[in-house]
Amino acid sequence: MNTHAAARLAALSPQGRQHLQAVLHPPPALLVFDFDGTLAPIVAQPDAARAPLAVARALEALMQHHVVAIVTGRAVDDVAGRLGFVPHHVLGSHGAEDPADVQSAERIAHHRSALDELRAACDGSWAASLGDAGVQVEDKGLSLAFHYRLSRDRQHALSVVRGLLAEHGGGLRTFDGKCVVNAMADEAPDKADAVETLVARTGISRVVFAGDDVNDEPVFERRRPGWFTVKVGGDPRQSAAEFHLGGTAEMALFLAACLRCSR
Ligand SMILES: [Mg+2]
Known part of the structure; x- marks a missing residue:
């Protein structure tokens, strides 16, 4: 596919910077x-993850010009203390947790209860198998995450998770991440829905979106003219993003480029 070939363009190439300038200028x-x-x-213990100081400071500077939002697989409360700055918007659980959406209490309760059977199985009949396989279950309310990065045998751990989901994952959307399998209500919003929500809420249609994982691909796939989509790390040919950054180590550099384009 053409879109996949296009992802080989480096975000910081002259072409990338030119496109970035067109998206970022004039702000916001x-x-x-x-x-x-x-x-x-990415760190071995997910609990140790923090945004580097240079990244946090650069995002704070960008907030003077633009609307800055985080859309994460983590719960909103979990990510807030890891950012080192306070963004304009934070959406959690892959876009399903939206604190600004005050109308959605009933819908959220529905999405949460869709996981009840799976939750019960994790605490009950499947608890021993998950524990033995070294799978850590994280309940984010609107999604369940099965982490197996620290398992001695990741292949086995993954097969245990698949077995659990085959038995108790009916009506759920499941998707893999980096040494993690996620499950959430099938009709819950995904990250692409979350970005659409932010576009509608802010009335801003020029968008920069950066992500690294399978669950960021729906955003890359739904990109429109006036968007700058960046796949961070991994194999850019596997992504529908238009641009590519080598890894998180290049993020501060990318944000500095964003800042230059904004003035
Ligand atoms: Mg990610």
Whole structure:
């Protein structure tokens, strides 16, 4: 596919900078970032993940010109203390948790209860198998995450998670991340829905979106003219993003380029 070939363009190439300038100038644009693997390096203990200081300061500077948002797989409360700055918007659980959406209490309760059967199985009949396989279950309310980065045998851990989901994952959307499998209500919003929500809420249609993982691909796939989509790390040929950054180590550099384009 052409879109996949296009992802080989480096975000910081002359072409990338030119496109970035067109999206960011004149401000304001909407800047949306995933957290783990995008702003913060992936670490063995997910609880140790933090945005580097240079990244936090650069995002704070960008907030003077643009609307800055985080759309993360983590719960909103979890990510807030890891950012080192306070963005304009934070959406959690892959876009399903939106604190600004005050109308949605009933819908959220519905999405949360869709996970009840799976939750019960994790605490009950499947608890021992998950524990033995070294799978850590994280309940984010609107999604369940099965982490197996620290398992001795990741292949086995993954097969245990798949078995659990085959038995108790009916009516759920499941998707893989980096050493993690996520499950959430099938009709819950995904990250692409979350970005659309932010576009509608802010009235800003020029968008920069950066992400590193499978669950960021729906955003890349739904990109429109006037968007700058960046896949961070990994194999850019596997992504529908238009542009590519080598990894989180280049993020501060990318944000500095964004800042230059904004003045
Ligand atoms: Mg990520």
